[in-house]
Amino acid sequence: MSDLVLENIDLYYHRVHALRDLSLTVREGEIVSLLGNNGAGKTSTLSMISGLVRAKTGRARWGDHDLLRMQPWDAVGAGLLHIPEGRRIFSTMTVHENLLLGGYLVKDQKVIARRAEEAYELMPRLAERRGQQGGTLSGGEQQMLALGRALVGGPKLLLLDEPSMGLAPLIAKQVMEIVQRVNAQGTTVLLVEQNARAALKIAHRGYVLESGRVTMQGSAAELAADPRVIEAYLGA
Template sequence: MKLTLENVELYYHRVHALRNLSIEVNEGEIVSLLGNNGAGKTSTLSLISGLERAKSGRVTWGDKDLTKMQPWDMVGAGLLHIPEGRRIFSTMSVHENLLLGGYLVKDQKLVQERADHAYELMPRLAERRDQEGGTLSGGEQQMLALGRALVGGPKLLLLDEPSMGLAPLIVKQVMDIIKQINAEGTTVLLVEQNARSALKIADRAYVLESGRVTMSGTAAELAQDARVIEAYLGA
């Protein structure tokens, strides 16, 4: 199913966060949103997942009008949002965190199968299965957040700054995991300040500035664009 934002306007009181924003994410793609702090990237994800409501415009996912759905209904439909900061349950074990990802899934056998698959995809989690989430490293917590989302059975995954605070080697591991999740059939909308890593795995990207799209194209095109290189990739 295609995700479409059409002419979206979003305000936080008097702050105009998104301005006539229009983007598309086709089924099976990884699309990245690039931009500096305050560009509107997190606001876009929050709008899609129902945490914020637009003043005007339309957000659709296939035949679903997301502006009229509650966030928990979106989760049940397969739209899952991993916010910045991972938001794992620090006093619960890795395994308990994973199982909570399937809280809307009635088939407990399926929940266990998905948890097992998360362990296969991220063996580090299997090694930490009984460890409290709060004792994990930043990279391990990000893997746990990804695994918990996988147990929910995502069709569309919204990721907000998954590489934040991680060492370069761990960033590569996380990006490889995201690429594998996508290869297994999940569409991904990725917000990421690490533009170099994002463009390596994305099919397409949009650049946001002050709530507007200022550039868009394939990841390869943007990686070669002088303006992107100067602003986000370094010389």
């Protein structure tokens, strides 16, 4: 089983203690959501998993992979894909060129082409804009493009940071439905999302982070019904 397991992770940015004795598990096939206010450590958790920053202490394993010893490009090659906040698409390249870049570590061009077509089938709006420059897309379309680019890489574990940020409610709902469909096709998802209601609607389980620590955890239903979560993140 390719479960993601973090144990007693401590992470520092110079003197700032960003993650404090953090432990969590994402089982293969799950969607797990990380909830918390700005500065709680959610993005730091994703960055540590994908190798962009290094933990000072603790253990981080994904299946047989020791994530604390992996380089980011090796993680990508193994199927660990990270879509950061802000989408980070290439604005002067076309939609199709952006998608193909997602397969830069895939040696079989036929596999890249097939995955790109599968992304178009999953998100027909991208197919309609195949030759359009990425920078001319709407925010929702750019988020779909970021998702599609990751899918061309063949993700087994997908790290998603704020996929609905800045999107109109209807478009945000569509993006979250796409994430749910990607998971149904076999991709494990660790989701950071400010819209806690939307995140818990599609997640199997969740963790609440405060000041770099896990303060609550449980099934999505349990967290959605917890008075503390309702007061802090869901509203009345």
